[in-house]
Amino acid sequence: MVVTGEEGDDTRVFNQGIISEWFNQREDYGAFLRLVRVGDRLEMKRDKYCHWGIYMGEQILDIDDQLVVLPCIGHRANPTDNPEKMGGFSASSRSMSKGAFGIGDVCLEPLREVWGRSLLRINNSMDNTVTPFPSRIVVERVMKVVNGEDRHSFTAYNVVTNNCEHFASWSRNSWALSHQVYSASEQILKLSMLAVSVLLPRPLAVAGGICITGIQMLKEIRRV
Template sequence: MATHRRSLDTRMAPTKPRLRLGDLIEISRFGYKHWAIYVGEGYVVHLALADDIAGAAASSIMCTLTEKAIVKKEPLCVVAGRDKYQVNNKHDDKYRPLPSNKIVQRAEELVGQVWPYSLTSENCEHFVNELRYGVSRSDQVTDMVTAVGVTAGVLAVGLAAAGLIGILRTRSKREKQ
């Protein structure tokens, strides 16, 4: 299975990943990933805070507190700030990417538009996957839901086991009396 991640080679610190039009850019933030789409000449298009507050980390975090985001075209270095980023076209094996010129055209046509925002159904990852593949999806949301489900399952089993142990201890005490 081919990998579709290209990132900085740590031995060549000053170099950047080679970016191609329509690439998905995954920006590592504290506790989550912000997503953008590369549109050329160092610029990306992404969902950002709906008011005039610009900036790397504030953009995605503040969007979680609102129901609106704006489509912005900004330099990747501004969007990423000091955070690490990589090209991550992770669904190329599952979905056929649209032609790069079509991806860029669609992205740039949306710049300046206000979009609905929902952390679980209309976030920045949904946005860029829709542009690249024509499929709105967010693995962060899927992974979170799965993790919550597994955690709930483990807790339920743990509580059931604790209850069963309690019942057995009570029964054992009664039998001893």
């Protein structure tokens, strides 16, 4: 177990830099709870993409007019992360109707529901590049957005510039960064460069596409 600090110490960083193995909820739920710490960045392997969130520890939720205490995740709901469209690989449908913007808003939900049948792991790899906040600060940042007290509460979902991974990275490390977007943009750049050498009748259109992709990449890597 990679843990720094003591339980209850809200000034320290836990699981700094750790990338855990993948966990299956049905078989590994208990083992995962023994490893995970409040403020960890969680990666869930969906079908064809990964969903990201922040582990918030035990939180009080109002479910069907009853107050319950459950391990929770704070995350920006993905428009495609819907049980009806993804065959159950998703969070609860409650994340589809949160706040002013609905789909794409940041919400707090039970770990089990968000995890679903996906594989899940702790992925704090960004800690090796940008110093993470203490666990207490990470939770405070997430909750301010959930409660509409931060400008991120009012920014609409955008797969390129404001997706679930951007939010998880911003919450823990203050950088809104998505490696999924970066990798996809890198592939687009490579294909565009190849097209420049092949599609000679349309060099300006191709060059324009490269410029647009470059601008999106620059906007996507930002300190906030």
